[in-house]
């Protein structure tokens with residue numbers, strides 16, 4: 109018995125000596141809850157360049173723990189330093205007690221933004237979460253700042269049944285989980301400059317949405333990235349992992365001779381479904397008189413005063429006498445005709461009666477009811493922004509109508525993901541497009557919008573304010589940075605964090621994750637990891653194996 113006790117003591121002593129002492133990174137020298145702005149200032153004890161913007165730190169007190177992010181790093185103005193700099197004395201100064209700081213006269217400061225306050229250690233984990241609160245008090249002066257522990261991260265980043273990690277907290281080996289059920293409930297936005305990793309992160313989000321089965325998706329895929337294999341960078345698409353859950357529609361001819369390995373349907377739209385808003389969205393800069401003329405022609409068609417099969421035919425063929433009778437502006441009519449010239453070349457636009465097939469949007473609706481998600485692959489039209497805007501507006505508008513008309517039935521929740529979102533959502537045209545209504549009527553008809561965009565500053569302010577979760581990657585333009593941080597509390601201080609992001613990193617915030625975080629997005633090219641995260645245990649289907657064995661690029665080349 110005595111022996112055992114002795115052993116126990118030895119073990120606990122060993123454990124004690126092994127447990128790493130907490131490294132004090134600095135002490136609090138100033139704090140302010142605001143208004144106008146809130147901050148905790150830490151006098152840095154070591155090298156300032158061991159710390160980094162966006163890094164989490166804990167301020168520890170006996171009563172409370174303050175979970176903070178570093179928002180600003182700087183040296184206070186120091187007359188002595190100014191006098192000594194560039195003088196021979198700098199080399200003669202006593203060897204730095206602290207590397208990089210040069211004696212006690214010189215030190216760096218870190219401004220911290222407090223995201224959560226939690227009770228100090230002695231309370232049960234469950235209560236921790238309930239007791240977490242916003243920054244509503246200040247820590248005592250000289251409180252210690254240190255790295256957060258694994259346990260503390262676990263408490264902050266609570267996981268749920270619907271959560272999965274989009275990557276690791278930057279600089280830490282700790283997952284940042286997103287709750288995907290919460291994510292799909294309100295509009296979300298993914299922003300960043302070109303080539304920075306938006307599409308890949310979007311794929312990761314989409315795959316998790318599919319995994320958790322919290323919503324179906326409608327994706328307008330300009331560059332052919334989301335289907336089976338990306339045509340632009342050969343990374344795997346959504347259908348690669350969830351083939352049976354995706355229906356792809358393709359704009360343009362599908363060569364019958366080539367086996368359609370990804371199950372694509374050719375997209376067909378009847379011209380009589382085109383409405384004025386589709387043309388306005390597509391043209392982007394129609395002036396007011398042209399918009400009025402367009403709407404007037406549409407009204408005359410609806411009231412059966414003009415007799416043409418569809419709006420396009422009416423614009424092209426309206427007779428001079430009709431123009432005069434209804435006082436249509438000839439100049440505007442000319443401008444409209446110019447805008448719709450390309451429509452004649454689009455093979456997927458058919459006159460009703462010319463094709464026996466059902467309109468793809470009706471087909472799509474059936475597929476949605478079967479539980480499928482939709483990818484619309486623009487094929488060779490992918491670089492044609494006007495066409496993209498036209499098709500995306502038209503499809504979304506009709507699905508929205510179907511959804512809003514069938515309120516009685518339980519329709520599957522749907523996230524409509526739009527790239528180049530600002531082109532639909534800029535103030536001048538938004539009231540003519542369908543996206544305005546959807547963004548405002550958040551989730552009313554089970555439809556949610558997701559925006560992927562390079563220019564958030566050009567999105568209508570009111571619509572932008574509906575976005576509940578944002579994933580921000582690196583951006584250069586100050587206006588864009590300003591727009592994404594304007595919805596954050598104490599907005600100014602987030603700017604540095606966003607400008608400092610690198611490729612594949614994102615700043616994520618919103619109600620689908622515990623606290624705002626800088627994330628190293630996971631490596632999407634690691635297929636083994638993706639399969640593990642997506643819970644895909646079974647081997648690839650025969651079809652996918654065939655693709656695996658063959659040249660993956662052939663899928664893109666024959667289109």
Ligand SMILES: Nc1ncnc2c1ncn2[C@@H]1O[C@H](COP(=O)(O)OP(=O)(O)OP(=O)(O)O)[C@@H](O)[C@H]1O
Nearest residue numbers: 302303304305306307308341612629630631632633
């Ligand atoms: N999480 C990631 N894992 C692996 N590779 C990545 C990741 N993010 C980005 N990349 C690499 O960076 C490239 C560009 O990423 P992506 O296509 O997502 O950028 P983008 O922001 O969508 O660009 P664009 O503005 O042109 O649409 C990818 O082709 C891929 O090689």
Ligand SMILES: [Mg+2]
Nearest residue numbers: 303306307308
């Ligand atoms: Mg992209």
